[in-house]
Amino acid sequence: MDISKRPIGIFDSGVGGLTVTKEVINVLPKEDIVYFGDTARVPYGSKSKELVYKFSCEIINFLKQQNVKAIIIACNTVSSNCYEDLKSKFDIPIIEVLNPGVASAIKVTKNKKIGIIGTEATIRSNQYEKKIKDKLKDAKVYSKACPLFVPLAEEGLLEDKITIDVASMYLEELKKYNIDSLILGCTHYPLLKNTIKKVIGEDVTIVDPAFETAIQMKKFLQEKGIENKDGGNHKFYVSDKSDKFDFICSLVLKENHIAEKVSIEK
Amino acid sequence: MDISKRPIGIFDSGVGGLTVTKEVINVLPKEDIVYFGDTARVPYGSKSKELVYKFSCEIINFLKQQNVKAIIIACNTVSSNCYEDLKSKFDIPIIEVLNPGVASAIKVTKNKKIGIIGTEATIRSNQYEKKIKDKLKDAKVYSKACPLFVPLAEEGLLEDKITIDVASMYLEELKKYNIDSLILGCTHYPLLKNTIKKVIGEDVTIVDPAFETAIQMKKFLQEKGIENKDGGNHKFYVSDKSDKFDFICSLVLKENHIAEKVSIEK
Numbered sequence A, B: 001m002d003i004s005k006r007p008i009g010i011f012d013s014g015v016g017g018l019t020v021t022k023e024v025i026n027v028l029p030k031e032d033i034v035y036f037g038d039t040a041r042v043p044y045g046s047k048s049k050e051l052v053y054k055f056s057c058e059i060i061n062f063l064k065q066q067n068v069k070a071i072i073i074a075c076n077t078v079s080s081n082c083y084e085d086l087k088s089k090f091d092i093p094i095i096e097v098l099n100p101g102v103a104s105a106i107k108v109t110k111n112k113k114i115g116i117i118g119t120e121a122t123i124r125s126n127q128y129e130k131k132i133k134d135k136l137k138d139a140k141v142y143s144k145a146c147p148l149f150v151p152l153a154e155e156g157l158l159e160d161k162i163t164i165d166v167a168s169m170y171l172e173e174l175k176k177y178n179i180d181s182l183i184l185g186c187t188h189y190p191l192l193k194n195t196i197k198k199v200i201g202e203d204v205t206i207v208d209p210a211f212e213t214a215i216q217m218k219k220f221l222q223e224k225g226i227e228n229k230d231g232g233n234h235k236f237y238v239s240d241k242s243d244k245f246d247f248i249c250s251l252v253l254k255e256n257h258i259a260e261k262v263s264i265e266k
Helices: A018-027 A049-065 A076-089 A098-108 A120-125 A127-135 A149-154 A161-175 A189-200 A210-224 A243-253 B018-027 B049-065 B076-089 B098-108 B120-125 B127-135 B149-154 B161-175 B189-200 B210-224 B243-253
Strands: A008-012 A033-037 A070-073 A113-118 A140-145 A181-184 A205-207 A234-238 B008-012 B033-037 B070-073 B113-118 B140-145 B181-184 B205-207 B234-238
Touching: A008 A018, A008 A049, A018 A033, A018 A210, A018 A243, A033 A049, A049 A070, A049 A076, A049 A120, A070 A076, A070 A210, A076 A098, A076 A113, A076 A120, A076 A127, A098 A127, A098 A181, A098 A205, A098 A210, A113 A120, A113 A127, A113 A161, A113 A189, A120 A127, A120 A140, A127 A140, A140 A161, A149 A161, A149 A189, A161 A189, A161 B161, A181 A189, A189 A205, A234 A243, B008 B018, B008 B049, B018 B033, B018 B210, B018 B243, B033 B049, B049 B070, B049 B076, B049 B120, B070 B076, B070 B210, B076 B098, B076 B113, B076 B120, B076 B127, B098 B127, B098 B181, B098 B205, B098 B210, B113 B120, B113 B127, B113 B161, B113 B189, B120 B127, B120 B140, B127 B140, B140 B161, B149 B161, B149 B189, B161 B189, B181 B189, B189 B205, B234 B243
Parallel strands: A008 A033, A008 A070, A033 A234, A113 A140, A113 A181, A181 A205, B008 B033, B008 B070, B033 B234, B113 B140, B113 B181, B181 B205
Antiparallel strands: none
16 A cells, blocks of 8 residues: 555544644645544543553554554653653654644743643653753743643533633642743643633743644655645544543534544553 | 451542542451552543443452452442442452442431432433432432542542532532432542532531441441451552552551552453
8 A cells, every 4th residue: 555545643542632633634634544542541641651651552553553654642641751662662653742842832932931731741751841941941941730631621621610710720830930931731731722821811822732743744744755645534543432522523623523442452 | 268367359440449448447447458449540430331341340350369258349430330240240249339328318318309429420320319219219319420529539639729619510500409418429529528518518418328338348247257357457459550549548548558550451
């Protein structure tokens, strides 16, 4: 089979990666996509690095069976904790979401005070701060784990008063530091973007790594000459059946899909 | 080995079952206990019945390897969705938490208006309502799923303002119905008891099935003549390592333990 015709694989712990998928569809409308959401084991962000690595290996093996030509880790917890290990283990091109997020933040910040929000595992890894300071030595970086944002997004409570209250609790601290940009360091968080914007204030630029990630995939396909010119099919798999996945999928992508349940555990 | 010397097995999706364990320790201080918390796959309440059954089978097989003499399902999601199936599959005595909760509620209600809060899977199963009406035909039963309570409890946000706000959102509806008793239909919820009490009001009796469950185990052991007279060791296993588990364990049980990580997936 012509490699250009093979789909792109995208995965996340649940619905979060759909925000990346949306940008990939916008930027690469003619690519076929296979998405895997690990809804049986969501959330990842409160789990250990070892376990997240194990889950990721199972998913990548599944995506390889689907004959994908490249993979996007649409999950910051996996990207920040396991990217290097996964890249050396698997002989397939893998793109992650941290570097694109860092590149975007450096572009938009003026006062070099950058905030990052993510899961506990992502914040604990300290990868965002390290990567920002590698490129912008005098940057000040302020991080905050927001562990309830994923359950809130998975519940579909996107702009609810309770979500505003939770966001106020988490973001209070960051507001003190006069940040001018805030990286959404979890792919679930763009679902709560309006709420986060409302709480952090209009003068802080929200950085969503999703668009840059899609651009990076486009560049990679162009460089290799393996762009698809006449695809555009999107297929969704989950590890546990849930109406909420299909609901949020239609909300984010404006496409109706019924995700297929598969078992990937080894 | 003398059967009376063998431990009691207790399991839950995470820290919730510790509230049951606490009562078992109070009621049966000389029993050895082996606890398993499925912290790698928590929460169960938003997952499908099939998946919760699969997870439960893996855990029961693990507890059987630990040579337990009887098992307590310290999880309402498992009890309400899978108890009958598990009971027929396994040749080991299994006690669940629904019937004890129902018995307690019927004892305390005066106006026969009973509220139930639990996970989505527990509420969806309708088992509490069915069991209450079997025993108290003219009871009015009002149910409400509170999906964020488990993540809040697992985060240790037990009496935080945000937890009060979330509880207010969920319990608003139940308050209208003039209930005089409220079953905590999830073993995580006793961790939030002070908050729930504050929101639902002092005139509503909170029913925690944990105590009755422990009593039921005691009766079973007495009937069979297999009580332990000189044990009292407690051992904790988890499927993912987490400091939070150990922290909440010490908070609930007033005992310090370091849970051991084990892999139970088949």
